[in-house]
Amino acid sequence: MKPKGKTKNLLVYEKLRQGIIKGTLKPGQKLVMAALAKKYKTSETPIREAIRRLESDGYVTFTPHAGAVVTEINKQELSEIYLIRISLEALATRLAVPFINQDDLIWLKKKNEEMKAVIEKDRYDQLARLNKAFHLRIYKAAPFPRLYKMISNLWEAFERWPSVFTYIPERAADAIREHEQIIEALESADVDRADDLMKEQKKKSLEALQQYMVQRSTGSPEMLEEIWQKQARN
Amino acid sequence: MKPKGKTKNLLVYEKLRQGIIKGTLKPGQKLVMAALAKKYKTSETPIREAIRRLESDGYVTFTPHAGAVVTEINKQELSEIYLIRISLEALATRLAVPFINQDDLIWLKKKNEEMKAVIEKDRYDQLARLNKAFHLRIYKAAPFPRLYKMISNLWEAFERWPSVFTYIPERAADAIREHEQIIEALESADVDRADDLMKEQKKKSLEALQQYMVQRSTGSPEMLEEIWQKQARN
DNA sequence: TTTTATTAAATCCTATATGATCTAACTTAT
DNA sequence: ATAAGTTAGATCATATAGGATTTAATAAAA
Numbered sequence: 001m002k003p004k005g006k007t008k009n010l011l012v013y014e015k016l017r018q019g020i021i022k023g024t025l026k027p028g029q030k031l032v033m034a035a036l037a038k039k040y041k042t043s044e045t046p047i048r049e050a051i052r053r054l055e056s057d058g059y060v061t062f063t064p065h066a067g068a069v070v071t072e073i074n075k076q077e078l079s080e081i082y083l084i085r086i087s088l089e090a091l092a093t094r095l096a097v098p099f100i101n102q103d104d105l106i107w108l109k110k111k112n113e114e115m116k117a118v119i120e121k122d123r124y125d126q127l128a129r130l131n132k133a134f135h136l137r138i139y140k141a142a143p144f145p146r147l148y149k150m151i152s153n154l155w156e157a158f159e160r161w162p163s164v165f166t167y168i169p170e171r172a173a174d175a176i177r178e179h180e181q182i183i184e185a186l187e188s189a190d191v192d193r194a195d196d197l198m199k200e201q202k203k204k205s206l207e208a209l210q211q212y213m214v215q216r217s218t219g220s221p222e223m224l225e226e227i228w229q230k231q232a233r234n
Numbered sequence: 235m236k237p238k239g240k241t242k243n244l245l246v247y248e249k250l251r252q253g254i255i256k257g258t259l260k261p262g263q264k265l266v267m268a269a270l271a272k273k274y275k276t277s278e279t280p281i282r283e284a285i286r287r288l289e290s291d292g293y294v295t296f297t298p299h300a301g302a303v304v305t306e307i308n309k310q311e312l313s314e315i316y317l318i319r320i321s322l323e324a325l326a327t328r329l330a331v332p333f334i335n336q337d338d339l340i341w342l343k344k345k346n347e348e349m350k351a352v353i354e355k356d357r358y359d360q361l362a363r364l365n366k367a368f369h370l371r372i373y374k375a376a377p378f379p380r381l382y383k384m385i386s387n388l389w390e391a392f393e394r395w396p397s398v399f400t401y402i403p404e405r406a407a408d409a410i411r412e413h414e415q416i417i418e419a420l421e422s423a424d425v426d427r428a429d430d431l432m433k434e435q436k437k438k439s440l441e442a443l444q445q446y447m448v449q450r451s452t453g454s455p456e457m458l459e460e461i462w463q464k465q466a467r468n
Numbered sequence: 469t470t471t472t473a474t475t476a477a478a479t480c481c482t483a484t485a486t487g488a489t490c491t492a493a494c495t496t497a498t
Numbered sequence: 499a500t501a502a503g504t505t506a507g508a509t510c511a512t513a514t515a516g517g518a519t520t521t522a523a524t525a526a527a528a
Contacts, residue, residue, distance in 0.1 A: 056290035065519040091321045299490040
C-alpha cells in the first residue's frame with residue numbers, strides 16, 4: 001500500500017512555508033491558529049504542528065502563549081546566513097569533485113546555456129532558479145545528505161528576498177563565466193581550483209549583495225563591510 | 235509577570251533529548267507516545283510535539299502512521315557531521331577574533347588550567363565537558379547566533395558517542411597545548427593564525443577519531459580516510 | 469507626567485475521547 | 499514456500515472544553 005496522500009500538517013506546512021518565502025506572508029505578520037484552521041478546513045492540531053515545524057526551520061518565531069509571527073530577518077542575519085553558506089558550499093564543492101560524473105557535467109553545461117538564454121530576455125527570476133539548480137546539482141553529487149540539506153535550507157531562507165540578480169544585472173554575466181570555470185575545474189577533477197573558484201564567486205556575490213542592500217536602502221553596508229574584512233583573508 | 239515554568243512539551247523534549255544523547259535511549263528504539271505520556275504524566279499532545287521537534291533536530295526518525303524511532307547514526311554520518319563542524323568552527327573562530335575581550339581570555343585560560351587538572355585524575359568525561367565549554371565560549375563571542383546554534387547542535391549530535399578522549403587519552407595532552415596556542419592567537423588578534431590552528435586541531439582530532447572508531451570496531455576507517463584525503467589539502 | 473496595578477479579552481496549552489488510516493505481523497490459501 | 503488476505507496495534511486527524519498565560523487597555527498611585 002502506498003502512502004495515499006500527504007498528511008494535512010505537511011500540506012499546511014508547505015503552504016505556509018511557500019507563503020513566507022514568496023512574501024505573501026510578510027515578516028511580523030501574526031499566524032493565528034484558529035484562523036488558519038478555518039482557512040485550510042482542518043482542526044488546530046495539524047496547524048500547530050506545521051507552525052512548530054516552521055519554527056524549527058527559523059521561518060516563524062513562536063512565543064509560548066503569545067503566538068507565532070513570521071520571523072523578521074534583518075541585514076545582519078542575512079549576512080550571517082550568507083557567510084555560513086559560503087563556508088558550507090565551499091566544503092560541499094570540494095567534497096563533490098570526486099563524485100561528479102559525465103551526466104552531471106553534461107547537465108551543468110546545459111543549465112548554463114539555459115541561463116545565457118534567459119539573461120537575454122531579462123528573466124531574472126528564472127535566472128535565480130537556474131542558478132540555484134546549477135549549484136545544488138553539484139552539492140548533491142557527493143553522498144553527504146546532511147550537508148546538502150543544510151545548504152538548501154540556507155538557500156531557501158535567502159529566497160525570502162528578491163534575487164540578487166534582480167537588482168544587480170551585471171552579476172548575471174559574471175555568474176555565467178564563473179560557472180564555466182567551475183565546470184572546467186570539475187572536469188579536470190581539480191579540487192583546489194574548484195574550491196578557490198567557489199570562494200571567489202561567493203566573494204563577488206557578497207560584494208554585489210552589499211550594493212543590493214544599499215539600493216534597497218535596507219541600511220548602510222558597514223556591518224557587512226566589516227564582516228567581509230574579517231572573512232576576505234581566507 | 236515572569237514565565238512560571240517550562241511547558242510540558244519542552245520538558246519532555248529535553249528529557250528525551252538527554253536520554254538519546256546520554257545513550258539511555260538506544261538507536262533503533264521505538265518511542266511509543268502512549269507509553270511516554272504515561273511515564274511523564276501528561277497527555278499525548280505534548281509528547282507528540284516533543285517528538286516532532288526531536289525529528290527536526292535529527293534525533294529521531296518519524297514515519298507517518300508508523301511512529302518514531304531513535305535515529306541510528308553510522309560512521310559515515312559521524313564523519314559528515316565532523317566535516318561540517320570543522321568548516322563552521324573555523325569560520326566561527328575567524329569571526330570571533332575581533333570580539334574576544336579580556337574577560338574571555340581570562341576565562342579561557344582558567345578553563346584550560348582546569349582541563350590540565352582533570353587529565354591527571356583521568357576524568358575524561360569532565361574533560362570533554364570542559365573542552366566543549368572552551369570552544370563554545372570562543373564561538374559565542376561573535377554576534378552570530380545562528381552560526382553558534384548550528385555548531386552547538388552538531389556538537390551535541392556528536393555527544394551521542396562517548397568522548398573521543400575516553401578512547402584516545404593521548405589526544406588530551408595535545409588538546410591542552412593547542413588550546414594554549416589558540417589563546418595566544420586570540421590575544422594577538424591574529425585571525426589567520428587562529429584559523430589555521432583551529433583547522434590543525436580538527437585535523438588531528440579527526441585522525442584520533444579514526445583510531446577511536448577502529449578501537450570500537452565501528453567498522454573500517456577507509457571511508458573516513460578517503461574523505462580526509464579530499465579534505466586535507468585545505 | 470510617569471509608573472505601577474488591575475482587569476478583560478484573546479489566545480494558547482493541556483486533557484480526553486472517537487473514528488479513520490496505516491504498518492506490521494499473523495493467518496490462510498495456493 | 500510464496501502470495502494474498504486478515505487482524506491488532508499504533509498513529510493521524512478531529513473535536514471539545516476548561517485552565518493558564520499573555521497582551522493591551524484601563525485605572526490608580528507616585
